[in-house]
Amino acid sequence: MSTTLLPDHETTEVLDRTVVTRPSLRDTLDQSLAMAWRALKKMRRNPEQWFDVTLQPLLFTAMFAYIFGGAISGSVEDYLPIVITGILAQTALTACMATGIQLREDMDKGVFDRFKSLPIARIAPLVGPALADLIRYATAATLTILTGLLMGYRPGGGVPGVVAGWLLTVVAGWSLAWIFTYFGTRARSAQAVQGISMMVMFPLTFLSNAFVPAETLPGWLEAFVKVNPVSLVISAVRDLMNDGALTANVGWALLGCGIVVAIFLPLSVRSYSRKM
Amino acid sequence: MTHVPDTDLAVAASGLVKTFADFRAVDGIDLEVRRGEVFGVLGPNGAGKTTTLKMLATLLPLDGGEASIFGVDVRRNPHMIRQLVGVTGQYASVDENLTGYENLWLFGRLQGLRSAKAKSTADDLLERFGLTEARDKQISAFSGGMRRRLDLAASLISQPPLIFLDEPTTGLDPRTRGQMWETIRDLIREGSTVLLTTQYLDEADQLADRIAVIDRGIKVAEGTPDELKSSVGSSTLQLRMSDPAETAGAEDVVRRVLGEEPVLTPEAGGLNAALTDANRAADVLIALRQAGLSIASATVQKPTLDEVFMAITGHGAEDETHQPEMEVAR
Ligand SMILES: Nc1ncnc2c1ncn2[C@@H]1O[C@H](COP(=O)(O)OP(=O)(O)O)[C@@H](O)[C@H]1O
Ligand SMILES: [Mg+2]
Numbered sequence: 001m002s003t004t005l006l007p008d009h010e011t012t013e014v015l016d017r018t019v020v021t022r023p024s025l026r027d028t029l030d031q032s033l034a035m036a037w038r039a040l041k042k043m044r045r046n047p048e049q050w051f052d053v054t055l056q057p058l059l060f061t062a063m064f065a066y067i068f069g070g071a072i073s074g075s076v077e078d079y080l081p082i083v084i085t086g087i088l089a090q091t092a093l094t095a096c097m098a099t100g101i102q103l104r105e106d107m108d109k110g111v112f113d114r115f116k117s118l119p120i121a122r123i124a125p126l127v128g129p130a131l132a133d134l135i136r137y138a139t140a141a142t143l144t145i146l147t148g149l150l151m152g153y154r155p156g157g158g159v160p161g162v163v164a165g166w167l168l169t170v171v172a173g174w175s176l177a178w179i180f181t182y183f184g185t186r187a188r189s190a191q192a193v194q195g196i197s198m199m200v201m202f203p204l205t206f207l208s209n210a211f212v213p214a215e216t217l218p219g220w221l222e223a224f225v226k227v228n229p230v231s232l233v234i235s236a237v238r239d240l241m242n243d244g245a246l247t248a249n250v251g252w253a254l255l256g257c258g259i260v261v262a263i264f265l266p267l268s269v270r271s272y273s274r275k276m
Numbered sequence: 277m278t279h280v281p282d283t284d285l286a287v288a289a290s291g292l293v294k295t296f297a298d299f300r301a302v303d304g305i306d307l308e309v310r311r312g313e314v315f316g317v318l319g320p321n322g323a324g325k326t327t328t329l330k331m332l333a334t335l336l337p338l339d340g341g342e343a344s345i346f347g348v349d350v351r352r353n354p355h356m357i358r359q360l361v362g363v364t365g366q367y368a369s370v371d372e373n374l375t376g377y378e379n380l381w382l383f384g385r386l387q388g389l390r391s392a393k394a395k396s397t398a399d400d401l402l403e404r405f406g407l408t409e410a411r412d413k414q415i416s417a418f419s420g421g422m423r424r425r426l427d428l429a430a431s432l433i434s435q436p437p438l439i440f441l442d443e444p445t446t447g448l449d450p451r452t453r454g455q456m457w458e459t460i461r462d463l464i465r466e467g468s469t470v471l472l473t474t475q476y477l478d479e480a481d482q483l484a485d486r487i488a489v490i491d492r493g494i495k496v497a498e499g500t501p502d503e504l505k506s507s508v509g510s511s512t513l514q515l516r517m518s519d520p521a522e523t524a525g526a527e528d529v530v531r532r533v534l535g536e537e538p539v540l541t542p543e544a545g546g547l548n549a550a551l552t553d554a555n556r557a558a559d560v561l562i563a564l565r566q567a568g569l570s571i572a573s574a575t576v577q578k579p580t581l582d583e584v585f586m587a588i589t590g591h592g593a594e595d596e597t598h599q600p601e602m603e604v605a606r
Contacts, residue, residue, distance in 0.1 A: 012356065014280045014346050015437055019359040027388060034385040042373040045414075114369035114430065117333050119358035120386050 020119075028121040035128020043132065052098055053140035057091045061147040064211065072212055077152050081242045084148035085165070086210030089234045091140040092173035093205055097197040099133050100180025104190045107272075122273045126181060126265075130174065137173035141166050157244030165241035168253060172233045175257035178264035185271040204230045229256040283347045286311050286438050286469040287332060293340030294327050301327045303493035304341070309438075309471050311346075314464050316484030317473040318585075324493040325473035326366050329442050332471075333363045345438060362431030366442040366473075368423035369430075370415055376402060376426055377411045380433065387434045401429040405459065421452035425459065432463075439463065441472040445479060457482060477585055489588055497588045504584045511554045512577045517545035518570040525569050533563045545572065 010021045023031070043049055064083045069076035103126070106112065115125050145153075145162060155162050180197050187193045207224055208231040214222050225231055236253035239245045287309035294302040302324040309315040317325050330336040332343055334354040343350040350357050363369075370379045377398050384394030402408050405425040410418060418426065424444060431439060444460060445453040460483055464470060474480050480487050481501045489497040489504070497504060515530075517523050523545050530538040530549045534556060538549040551557060557576050564571060579587075 012280055012348075014348055014356070014360060015282065017359070017437070019348075019356045021353060022355050030388070031386050034382060037385075038371065038374070038382055041378065045373050109372065110365065110367045110369040111371040112369075113335065113365050113367075114363070114383070115386075116335055117358060117361070117363040117365075117369075118383065118386055119355055124386075 023119070023121040028124060031120045031124035032127040032131065035124050036131040037128075039129040039132035040135070043135070049098070049102070050136075050139070053091065053095050053136045054143060056094060057087060057140050057144040058147050060090065061087050061144055062151070065151060068211060080148055080151060080153040081155070081238070082213070083211060084144060084153050085234055085237045085241060086208075088141055088144050088165070088169045088237060089172070089208070089210055089230055090205045091144055092137050092169050093176060093201055093230065095133070095136045095140050096173050096177030097180050097194075097201055098136075099129065099177040100182075100184035100197055101190050101193045103129060103181055103184035104187060104193045107184070108190070123269045126185075126268055126272060130177060130181065133177065134170060134174055137170045138166075140173075141169040155241045157241045161241045161244035164246075165237040168233065168237055168240060168250065172253065172257050175261045176229075178261050178268060182264045182268045182271065185268050204228060209234055229253075229260070232256050280347045284311055285309065285344075285346075286313075287315075287343070287345055287471060289332065289341065289343035291341035292328060292331060292338065292343060294324070294331060294336060295339050300493055302331070305488075305490060305493070305495050307332075307488060307495075309469065311469055312467060313485045314470045314472065314483055316480035316487040317471070317490060318475070318477065318480045318484075318487050319473075319490040320475055322492075323475075323490045325475075325490065326442055328490070329363075329440050329471070329473060333361055333440055334358060335363075359434070360436055360438055362434065362436035362439045364424075364428050364431045364439070364441045364444060366446065368427040370423060370426050372415050375412045375414055376407050376418070376422075379415065379426060380430060383430050384433050389433075397433055401432065405429045419452075421448055421455065424448065424452075424456060428459065428463075438469045438471065441470060443473055443475065446475065489585065491588075497584075502578075505578050511551045512579065513549045513551050513557045513560060514541075514573075514575045514577060515547050515549070515560075515564075516543070516572040516574075517547075518572045520545035522569045523547060525567060526564060526571075529563045529567050529569065530560055533560050551576065 011018050012021060013019075061084065064087065065076050065079060068083070069079035073079035073082065106129075112125070145166060155165075157165070179200070180193070183193050183196050183200075187196060207221065208228045209225055210230065214225045214231070217225060232249065233253045233256070236247070236249040239247040239249050285308055287307055289305065289307040292302050292305045292307070293300065305324070305328055307315075307317075307328070317328065319325050327336065331338050332345065332350060334350060334357050338351055345357050345360055348356045348360065371382070374382065380398035380401055381394045384397050385391065389397060399408075399411075402411050405428065407422060407426060407429070410422055415423065415426070428441070428444070441460065445456050448456060457479070460470070460472070464483070470483075472480075472483060484501065486500055487498065487504060488495050513530075515526060517526055523540070526547060527538050527540075530536070530547065534549055534551070536550055538547045540547050549560070554576050557574070561571070561574060
């Protein structure tokens with residue numbers, strides 16, 4: 001784990017100035033929040049950054065429901081509980097992919113030279129945007145659910161189930177985003193991040209139970225689909241929203257998210273620090 | 277609490293090396309910058325100036341050599357170095373998406389100022405750098421000179437004891453360049469230690485107390501501007517004859533007295549001659565009088581840094597320099 005997170009920091013006197021050998025936990029938090037503020041300003045001033053979390057949920061929900069509804073579940077209404085939860089996961093994933101691409105674009109800008117030259121925790125420039133992007137995941141999840149409700153989706157879990165499913169989607173989006181953040185710190189260009197992310201994202205979403213029940217797939221495919229972390233999240237969200245049940249699936253999904261963060265957050269910080 | 281003993285050296289670096297693939301961009305440079313002085317690193321485009329500065333500012337790892345700033349080791353304590361050095365990069369490192377004020381506020385917050393203090397510091401700096409009008413404009417609406425000034429302001433937020441200025445006027449038009457010089461002179465008057473890089477010989481001459489000349493990753497000379505100029509030896513005697521027809525006669529006299537071949541200048545009746553000793557100028561003038569040749573003007577000039585540069589590196593600094601108008605900032 002990165003030493004930047006350690007709270008203990010020593011002070012030293014240089015030329016009658018007190019300097020610290022590393023940022024304290026408190027400083028790290030303040031700096032991350034300042035970086036989140038910057039990311040929010042940037043979002044406000046670049047409205048095109050909102051397309052993937054506003055238009056996409058609307059379009060995809062309607063399109064998938066009307067095209068596949070009859071074929072897969074017999075009717076659009078019967079398909080809604082499956083497709084809404086599937087699209088929730090898909091839009092959250094697309095939104096986290098954008099997190100990585102935007103980080104890469106941002107890092108190529110001159111201002112990142114200044115961030116690197118300032119005495120700030122190396123983790124702050126990564127955590128800041130990640131915090132701000134919570135708003136994007138929340139927007140995507142809210143719009144998807146609202147579209148579904150308008151189309152006749154009646155979640156069996158009621159309000160508590162829907163809120164819990166919404167929360168899990170946001171948490172999952174935030175966690176999985178660290179995979180793409182890592183790509184962002186490693187790749188040579190924003191295009192490269194886009195390419196790698198697509199290659200990762202397509203199998204993750206389409207080779208999952210997002211749009212079709214896993215049981216309908218050939219055995220070898222079903223095996224992959226069942227261990228795909230995206231499937232775990234989707235099953236958990238379905239249990240919460242459609243059945244109002246706090247099942248083991250929810251535990252597995254949270255554990256999966258935790259593992260992803262535990263691996264990719266330190267990797268990202270290390271790779272970002274090395275870039276200098 | 278430990279205490280780093282005071283040292284007279286703001287920067288002490290020896291044998292700095294940076295390699296990109298097989299290419300040694302910085303190839304064993306030693307630098308010593310004293311507290312309170314303005315030290316210029318002078319060299320043509322691609323000499324390794326930015327790379328050297330980036331290593332000292334912890335933006336690039338050292339591939340070889342040692343460096344410390346106010347006695348703090350650059351390799352071992354990068355976080356401490358970042359609290360001691362304000363960096364103004366060659367390319368303005370401010371945020372395009374934010375306004376001038378927001379940029380300074382953010383950098384203040386990141387360096388631990390409370391919100392109110394960050395606000396007042398930002399406004400003070402905007403005023404000091406003549407950017408108050410542009411306070412709420414996004415950086416994309418800033419001119420090249422305004423960006424540079426904002427960038428310089430940003431590196432002063434924490435009042436660092438050492439300031440790095442990487443090619444502060446490259447790409448600026450001559451007028452803006454003059455304004456930037458004034459701004460830098462103000463900084464210097466306040467007693468900051470400044471390490472500045474430049475490809476402009478006149479800039480180093482104007483601003484720096486001492487200069488290191490680097491070329492292709494190697495330090496080729498070091499000294500005060502005057503020392504460098506006198507190290508190439510001679511001054512130049514510049515003569516202008518009243519009657520251009522007497523130029524040939526004057527050439528003969530100069531050749532006879534100095535034993536050197538004078539050089540004709542483009543203007544009518546003008547000729548220059550190298551002097552090993554400035555006092556020999558008097559001998560030439562007396563000989564001209566005795567020969568009945570009349571001069572319109574005579575001056576003795578120390579060599580310019582351009583000539584110094586040419587003499588030291590064997591090639592001119594002209595190739596990439598002295599065309600600031602050509603590369604107007606984005
Ligand atoms: N990141 C890099 N990768 C490869 N080569 C580089 C890199 N940065 C600089 N160089 C090369 O190193 C040399 C010195 O560059 P630089 O320090 O920017 O010169 P200066 O600032 O004196 O103009 C140049 O030839 C440049 O092309
Ligand atoms: Mg440079």
